[in-house]
Amino acid sequence: MSSGSRSSRQRSHSTRISDDQIIQLVSKLRQLVPEIRNRRSDKVSASKVLQETCNYIKNLHREVDDLSERLGQLLSTIDADSAEAAIIRSLLSN
Amino acid sequence: MEGNAGGNKRRRVYSVEAKKVAQSAFTRNYVNYLIPALTKIKNQNTTTTSSDFKNVKYEVDMAMAFSAEGFAWSHGLKLKLLQRDEDEAPTITTEKASSNPSLKTSSDEDEKMKSELSSLRKLIPGGEEIVDEEMVTELESYISCLEMQVNVLQCLLSLS
Numbered sequence: 001m002s003s004g005s006r007s008s009r010q011r012s013h014s015t016r017i018s019d020d021q022i023i024q025l026v027s028k029l030r031q032l033v034p035e036i037r038n039r040r041s042d043k044v045s046a047s048k049v050l051q052e053t054c055n056y057i058k059n060l061h062r063e064v065d066d067l068s069e070r071l072g073q074l075l076s077t078i079d080a081d082s083a084e085a086a087i088i089r090s091l092l093s094n
Numbered sequence: 095m096e097g098n099a100g101g102n103k104r105r106r107v108y109s110v111e112a113k114k115v116a117q118s119a120f121t122r123n124y125v126n127y128l129i130p131a132l133t134k135i136k137n138q139n140t141t142t143t144s145s146d147f148k149n150v151k152y153e154v155d156m157a158m159a160f161s162a163e164g165f166a167w168s169h170g171l172k173l174k175l176l177q178r179d180e181d182e183a184p185t186i187t188t189e190k191a192s193s194n195p196s197l198k199t200s201s202d203e204d205e206k207m208k209s210e211l212s213s214l215r216k217l218i219p220g221g222e223e224i225v226d227e228e229m230v231t232e233l234e235s236y237i238s239c240l241e242m243q244v245n246v247l248q249c250l251l252s253l254s
Contacts, residue, residue: 069147072150075135
């Protein structure tokens, strides 16, 4: 994979993001992050939205890590063939 | 559709409309990748459970990257994983200066926003490469794929 021109247009984080983009970003995040979506309040400030988004993503990361760990433990205790067959069967039947 | 040019790192502009990752497509791709990969790990398992976790986590991340092609984050994730594969190093986060001191915006709120935005960027794989215009679609897809990933993994765990 060529990584040659990676730094040529690095204007994204060193220039000020436009207000319009912030508004768009924040309004989209309001819908995406359950914490904020469920609050149904328009009084959440933009920076709070960003902060909650960071927290949400970190939580998701942690959850994935935790699930991966459990999955790893599971691997060592089950017979892969029957598990795989069972999983595939269940998923296909949904 | 998928804006995946062949390894070319110039700015790719993605159209906003086609970018919703369909849940069924993601889930199917994810499972199709992960199950064989896990089976492989299981079959070669002669080592300790700690390396098992690393291997499983690697495949979990890879499944995520492959299930949502065409985003900067999925591309960034693949790169990170492949690099990790090569030098056995943990995930590489480049240290970038988060606030540019020469920008006198003279507002605390603005500064806070900038630093929050930059923290957010760091959480997304390949986030340093994402231009502002793409942030919305990238975040939207990344968050929804993370959620779908959690669902799939919970599902897999509950089945055994």
